[in-house]
Each structure stands twice: as structure tokens, then as C-alpha cells.
Amino acid sequence: MQLACSKCAIRDWSPADEADLVRHADNRNIWRNLTHMFPHPYTAADAHQWFATLAAMPEPTHWAIEVDGHAVGGIGVSIGEGVFSKKADFGYWLGEPYWGRGIMTDAASAVAPYAMERFGLCRLEAAVFAWNPASMRVLERCGFVREGISRAGVFKDGQIIDEIDYALVDCGRLTSASSRLTHTLG
Ligand SMILES: CC(C)(COP(=O)(O)OP(=O)(O)OC[C@H]1O[C@@H](n2cnc3c(N)ncnc32)[C@H](O)[C@@H]1OP(=O)(O)O)[C@@H](O)C(=O)NCCC(=O)NCCS
Numbered sequence: 001m002q003l004a005c006s007k008c009a010i011r012d013w014s015p016a017d018e019a020d021l022v023r024h025a026d027n028r029n030i031w032r033n034l035t036h037m038f039p040h041p042y043t044a045a046d047a048h049q050w051f052a053t054l055a056a057m058p059e060p061t062h063w064a065i066e067v068d069g070h071a072v073g074g075i076g077v078s079i080g081e082g083v084f085s086k087k088a089d090f091g092y093w094l095g096e097p098y099w100g101r102g103i104m105t106d107a108a109s110a111v112a113p114y115a116m117e118r119f120g121l122c123r124l125e126a127a128v129f130a131w132n133p134a135s136m137r138v139l140e141r142c143g144f145v146r147e148g149i150s151r152a153g154v155f156k157d158g159q160i161i162d163e164i165d166y167a168l169v170d171c172g173r174l175t176s177a178s179s180r181l182t183h184t185l186g
Helices: 015-025 044-055 103-119 133-141 172-185
Strands: 002-004 009-011 062-067 070-079 087-094 123-129 145-156 159-169
Touching: 002 103, 009 103, 015 044, 015 070, 062 103, 070 103, 087 103, 103 123, 103 133, 123 133, 123 145, 133 159
Parallel strands: 087 123
Antiparallel strands: 002 009, 009 062, 062 070, 070 087, 123 159, 145 159
């Protein structure tokens, strides 16, 4: 997979990214805003585990954000199962030296529609910790709507905090596909 954005490129992770991944991911300020799935400290063993996880997928649903030829962050979707198969959790992180340059707004606004189209999704969800206004701004600029607050929904870094729930919904493509199917069958 390869998506060209104006400030970065989105592409598949490669084991050759190990040093860049560990360099940028091993950061408490990133860990603090992500779920328990994201380790801290972030070691070479964690990078190996990550590449193995991606290699085991039929098709990767998480990608590297590349700037100046280096992987400096990650973005992707975790697709639901069963009745949740048309929605996914949307997540991302960026190496701290690159914050505040509009890179994630650029990346997320390209990846969100790509992932919805590629995996036949009609809903992307993003849960943001209350102390993370930069991520809320990224989502809002990408068209996500703030749907509510899970009060005291998160225990992170020794604190109980609210989780702010965002979603991007686009069922038009699926609805028209199913109408076409109904029409064909009819
Ligand atoms: C959140 C994160 C992805 C943002 O990436 P980024 O490339 O710096 O974001 P951008 O530069 O595209 O946009 C950030 C926006 O937030 C705004 N912002 C930054 N700090 C802010 C603050 N304290 N309060 C309000 N807005 C803030 C910026 O002004 C910018 O908005 P603008 O474009 O309207 O000016 C990055 O900080 C990160 O990786 N954080 C750690 C991991 C994380 O939080 N992941 C998301 C979990 S939900």
C-alpha cells in the first residue's frame, strides 16, 4: 500500500523500519495518549512483535507514516468482528519531533477514506483521552464528529480520565452497493 500525501507518505511497515520505529515509539508522551496495547518502554522486541503481527494479517490494516524517507509514525484501523464488521477503531501516533506541522491531519485525512473504501467500512471510531486536544483537532479537521463522552472511561498513567468519542460515518457507498444488489436480485 502506498498513499502520497502532501506532507508525508503512507506505506506498509517493513522490518527495515525497526530502528526508526523504536526511536520514535519509545516516548512516554506518545504512550500516555494510547491504549495499553502500545508498550512503554518500546524496545526492539516490541518492534519485532509488531512486524510479526502485521505479517500474520491477510492484509495489513496499519501503516507507517514516512517523512524524508524515514518511518516517523503509525496509523491504521482495527476492524470489528461479527455485527461490528462494518466499523473499525482508528488510531495513530507521530514521533514527537514532527508534532505541530500538520502531518497527522494530512495523513488521517487520506487514510480514513482509504480504509473505509478498502475494507468496506461505514464507521470509524476514535476514542481520545480528555487531555489530548491536539488529537481531537486532527479528527475534527478530518470530518469526525464528537459523539459523546465516556465519563471516567479510562485509567491511564495513574489517573482516571474521560474519553471523548469521535466517529466518521459514511454508509452511502455500502447503501448504494446493497441497493444495486437488491435491484439485481429483484
Ligand atoms: C495527536 C498527534 C497525532 C497530533 O499530530 P500532529 O501532526 O502534531 O497534528 P497536526 O499538526 O496535524 O494538528 C494538530 C492540531 O492540534 C492543534 N493543537 C495542538 N496542541 C493543541 C492544544 N494543546 N490545544 C488545542 N489544539 C492543539 C494544532 O494547532 C493543530 O490544529 P490546527 O491545524 O487547526 O492548527 C500527535 O501529537 C501524537 O502522535 N500524539 C501522541 C499519540 C496520540 O495522541 N495519538 C492519538 C490518540 S487518540
